[in-house]
Amino acid sequence: MTPQEMKSLIDETLEDLGFSHFGFTSLSKPLSFEFYKEWLNQGLHGDMKYLEDHAPIKEDPRSKWPRAQSALVFAIPYFPHPEKKQDFPLKQARVSLYAQGMDYHFWFKERMASLCKKLQELMPNEEFLPFTDSSPVLERDLAKRAGLGWVGKNTCLIHPKKGSLFFIGEIYTSLKLQTEVAPLPDFCGTCTRCIDICPTGALLEPRKMDARKCISYLTIESRQVPPENLREKIGDWFFGCDLCQTVCPWNQKIFKGQLSIEQNLNLSKESEDLLIEDLRYILSASGKKIGRVFLGTPLARAGSFGLKRNALIVVANKKIKSLKEEVTALLEHDKLGELAAWTLDRLKS
Ligand code: B12
Ligand code: SF4
Ligand code: SF4
Known part of the structure; x- marks a missing residue:
């Protein structure tokens, strides 16, 4: 199957599955792998030890999936949330946008699995494996290489027409598909809004985060009580944080007037x-x-x-x-x- 045929085939199902955009890339070593290793060496991942364990597979995906040659990479918007929970028990506690519904690890993966099934029927001898988030995949690097966006100074992947409020997922395949699009250029320019607004100073420099200071880490991933000097800075965030994304002019432009950038809600x-x-x-x-x-x-x-x-x-x-x-x-x-x-x-x- 040629890349163009694959693109047409997936384009047909994109809307049904709720995916906003997609691309593909070969499974070569991630461009930013050395940056990732250095980030781990500096201990900026805190207690997320699995990120260390995943490093060898992120560097060489074929060490775990020998047949995998390329990745189809998908973006799915989470604002407004596509899988709302009817009886969500919280009415006002400040919960980051991605978490205001059902867990994407299940429903996003299921949607990709249904696409895998379709592809498998068409190409029974090929392999198709869906992943999102928790697997040993350096997703932002992969998505950047597939042309889904650029890596903003807030470390998020941003698309000029879709913003950054989307999840990333991928299907590894044994098919050989070369990227046909050039990666998007960096449109951050001289802007530093995300770095300026971060309440805890977690964005140490453009595109480099100290996760140990990020409110998302402190309120979701960490199994510890935060150090005293960070507690006040968490403000009224009950679960996660969106500030470095909601302040971004690319999201502000797309979601006009719908995104709060208040440090503490009035x-x-x-x-x-x-x-x-x-x-x-x-x-x-x-x-x-x-x-x-x-x-x-x-x-x-x-x-x-x-x-x-x-x-x-x-x-x-x-x-x-x-x-x-x-x-x-x-x-x-x-x-x-x-x-x-x-x-x-x-x-x-
Ligand atoms: C650990 C983790 C976290 C940690 C650390 C985040 C961080 N910035 O490192 C914490 C818990 C803080 C976190 C928070 C959030 N996360 Co998170 N997280 C992850 C996870 C599991 C690994 C990320 C990682 O490896 N971090 C280490 C750093 C060093 O890597 P990185 O962030 O991927 O950054 C790479 C790029 O920036 C790249 N890079 C930098 N410059 C350049 C230049 C070029 C040319 C290239 C090619 C690459 C490149 O290099 C880095 C390392 O390789 C990924 C899923 C995955 N499997 O990748 C989701 C993921 C990154 N998270 C996601 C989301 C949605 C969030 C939150 C919005 C959730 C929330 N609201 O609370 C916040 C956003 C905060 C923020 N500003 O990043 C999405 C991001 C989608 C997007 N559009 O970018 C992902 C991809 C999950 C998913 N499947 O959708 N997360
Ligand atoms: S999610 Fe919040 S705490 Fe984390 S880097 Fe962005 S603004 Fe800072
Ligand atoms: S707020 Fe500005 S610097 Fe930060 S990611 Fe958006 S455009 Fe880039």
Whole structure:
């Protein structure tokens, strides 16, 4: 199959699957692999040890998938969220846009798997393997090489007409497909809005993040309580953070007036009450109940410990005195006791 035939075939299904754009590239060594290695050597990945374990396969995908020759790379927008959860239990807690629905690890992968099935029927002797996020693939590098966007100073992949609020997924295949498009040029220019707005200074320099400082890491990936000097900077973010993307002029242009760039949201009395209700629920619900209610959403990843930790920080930063009782009840918690005491202290001032 020629690249042009493959493109036409996929173009037909693109809209049905909700993908916004796609491209393909050969599976050569990632262009930024040395940067990635150096980033790991500097310890900027914090406790995400799996990123170290994945390095050899990211460098040479064929060491794990010997037949893989190329990747079909897909983008799927998450704003507005395509897989909303009807009974999402939170009304006002500040949750990053990608997490305001069902977990993409399941539904995005399923959509790519359905495409794989179709391709497999047409080409029974070839191999098609779908991945997104958690597999050992350097996705932004791959997507850049496939022409899906440029790597912005906020480290995100941005497309001039689609912005950056999209997930990346890929199908590895035994087919030999050469990229026919040149990678997009860098359109950041002299802009530094993302670096300037980051509350924790996680963007150390253009395209280089200290993940240990990123609110997404601190509220989602980390299994620890954040160091004291970062707690206040998390502000009212309960799960993840979007600021370095929502401030980006390329997203602002596409999603006119729909993206908040407030460091801390200024809530009406009614919204403040809803926030308090959300936080009370998280602080007092059992681990079992939290697990059940958030099943299938990205919030399940943080688990009961992570969500209670995040709630305590928001209570402290928003100075929500009416939740004092719920905070006090966590003073004896083996992992959260210190944070609960810190929160109570903040509520006094
Ligand atoms: C670990 C991880 C995180 C960490 C670290 C993020 C980071 N910037 O490093 C944390 C938890 C902080 C995080 C946060 C988020 N993440 Co994340 N994350 C990942 C994951 C699993 C690995 C990323 C990684 O290896 N980081 C290490 C750094 C060094 O690598 P990198 O970010 O990929 O950057 C590469 C490029 O920038 C490239 N590069 C730089 N300059 C140049 C120049 C050229 C020419 C080229 C070719 C490449 C290049 O070099 C880097 C290393 O090779 C990927 C999925 C995957 N398998 O790749 C998702 C992924 C990057 N995350 C994603 C998302 C959506 C998010 C959040 C928006 C979620 C949220 N709202 O909370 C935030 C965004 C924060 C931000 N500004 O990045 C998407 C990004 C989509 C996009 N459009 O870019 C991905 C691809 C997941 C997916 N399948 O969709 N994430
Ligand atoms: S997601 Fe938030 S904390 Fe992380 S780099 Fe962007 S602005 Fe900074
Ligand atoms: S905010 Fe500006 S510098 Fe940052 S990614 Fe967007 S265009 Fe680039």
